[in-house]
Amino acid sequence: MTATEQTWSITDLASEYDVSLRTIRHYEDLGLITPERRGTSRVFHPRDRVRLALVLRGKRLGFSLDEIATIVNMYDAEPGEGGQLRYLLDQIAHRREELEQRRRDIEETLAELAEVEQRCQQDLNALATR
Amino acid sequence: MTATEQTWSITDLASEYDVSLRTIRHYEDLGLITPERRGTSRVFHPRDRVRLALVLRGKRLGFSLDEIATIVNMYDAEPGEGGQLRYLLDQIAHRREELEQRRRDIEETLAELAEVEQRCQQDLNALATR
DNA sequence: GATTACGTTTACGTAAACGTAAAGCTCAAC
DNA sequence: GTTGAGCTTTACGTTTACGTAAACGTAATC
Numbered sequence: 673m674t675a676t677e678q679t680w681s682i683t684d685l686a687s688e689y690d691v692s693l694r695t696i697r698h699y700e701d702l703g704l705i706t707p708e709r710r711g712t713s714r715v716f717h718p719r720d721r722v723r724l725a726l727v728l729r730g731k732r733l734g735f736s737l738d739e740i741a742t743i744v745n746m747y748d749a750e751p752g753e754g755g756q757l758r759y760l761l762d763q764i765a766h767r768r769e770e771l772e773q774r775r776r777d778i779e780e781t782l783a784e785l786a787e788v789e790q791r792c793q794q795d796l797n798a799l800a801t802r
Numbered sequence: 803m804t805a806t807e808q809t810w811s812i813t814d815l816a817s818e819y820d821v822s823l824r825t826i827r828h829y830e831d832l833g834l835i836t837p838e839r840r841g842t843s844r845v846f847h848p849r850d851r852v853r854l855a856l857v858l859r860g861k862r863l864g865f866s867l868d869e870i871a872t873i874v875n876m877y878d879a880e881p882g883e884g885g886q887l888r889y890l891l892d893q894i895a896h897r898r899e900e901l902e903q904r905r906r907d908i909e910e911t912l913a914e915l916a917e918v919e920q921r922c923q924q925d926l927n928a929l930a931t932r
Numbered sequence: 933g934a935t936t937a938c939g940t941t942t943a944c945g946t947a948a949a950c951g952t953a954a955a956g957c958t959c960a961a962c
Numbered sequence: 963g964t965t966g967a968g969c970t971t972t973a974c975g976t977t978t979a980c981g982t983a984a985a986c987g988t989a990a991t992c
Contacts (some may be wrong), residue, residue: 679942681938681939682823682937682939682985683938692980692981693939694979694980694981695979695981696979697832697875698939698979698980699943700978703890710822711939711987711988712939712941712987712988713938713939713988714939714940729907730911731864732862732864732903732904733864733904733907733908733909733911733929734862734863734864734865735828736978736979737978737979738810738978743911746915746918747914749918751925752925753929754926754929757925757926757929758926760918761919761920761922761923761926764915764918764919764922765898767911767915768912768915771911771912772912773862773909773923774862774863774904774908775862775908775953777859778859778864778901778905778908779902780859781859781860781863781873781897781901782898782901782902784877785876785894785897785898785901786876788876788879788894789891791892792887792891792894793891794886795881795882795887796887796888799883799884799959801885811969812969813968814966821967822951824949824950824951824952825949825950825951827970827971828949828950832949841957841958841969842957842958842969842970842971843958843968843969843970844970845970855992866948866949867948867949868948880962906989933985933988933990934992935990935991935992936989936990936991937975937978937988937989937990937991937992938987938989939986939987939988939989940973940985940986940988941984941985941987942967942983942984942985943982943983943984944963944981944982944984945980945982945983946979946980946981946982947978947979947980947981948977948979949976949977949978950963950971950975950977951974951975951976951977952973952974952975952976952981953972953973953975954971954972954974955970955971955972955973955975956969956970956971956972957968957969957970957971958967958968958969959966959967959969959973960965960966960967961964961965961966961967962963962964962965962966962983
């Protein structure tokens with residue numbers, strides 16, 4: 673017995689993820705999400721909700737919506753033939769490198785922020801014990 | 803004896819970091835770097851070069867140039883008075899949280915890419931051993 | 933049956949981050 | 963002395979990612 677699938681309205685998702693209705697419609701225009709239509713209104717299924725989350729995560733990582741499209745589309749790619757598969761594997765390797773570069777960037781930035789923080793604390797202490 | 807400080811032309815830095823001259827000039831317009839002027843030409847000092855690298859790193863992390871400005875300006879903030887220092891510490895805490903969120907995003911994405919990769923490899927093997 | 937809440941499409945507007953001419957300066961080389 | 967390499971400024975153009983306004987549909991509520 674699979675539980676009856678939950679659905680969401682556009683306002684539901686917008687408020688849950690704190691984005692505008694316009695943003696969600698924009699993502700639909702770009703084909704990033706494909707909600708069902710019930711009459712004229714959009715009905716969002718779990719798949720759409722997951723995709724929206726993936727898009728927003730991609731945005732936080734500084735990817736363009738165009739790049740995000742290729743990334744999320746990798747997630748539910750059909751098995752396909754050999755060339756397709758090798759292309760996908762290539763894409764994955766590429767994205768992995770980008771992400772690992774970003775991770776290094778983050779580590780470095782965090783380390784530097786820690787330094788600045790120390791200096792601040794020292795300056796603050798110097799002011800207090802004067 | 804401090805070694806005579808090295809300097810760079812705009813083309814030097816542009817080709818080293820693989821950005822356009824326009825981009826560098828744009829960053830100067832925004833006050834992100836402040837090269838010396840020798841006659842009418844720009845002369846870049848180590849400080850400018852470091853700043854450029856910081857800006858580009860910030861960009862890879864998906865920060866806007868505006869946010870990057872506040873970040874890199876924290877790095878060489880003058881000691882200042884108590885309020886200033888506490889404000890800076892607050893900013894640091896804020897940026898740290900953002901960066902840690904991004905790091906989590908990266909870990910998750912890498913994990914998912916690994917899954918997709920596995921599926922691809924399996925499909926590829928299935929094709930090969932048929 | 934008018935209001936209110938919630939949704940829709942169409943379409944122009946906008947901010948950010950540069951791209952891209954156009955026009956000119958400067959200095960060394962031929 | 964003019965040609966070319968490298969630099970400059972000014973200013974309009976472009977792309978991305980939505981914002982925003984206008985005008986309208988639908989369905990429950992008062």
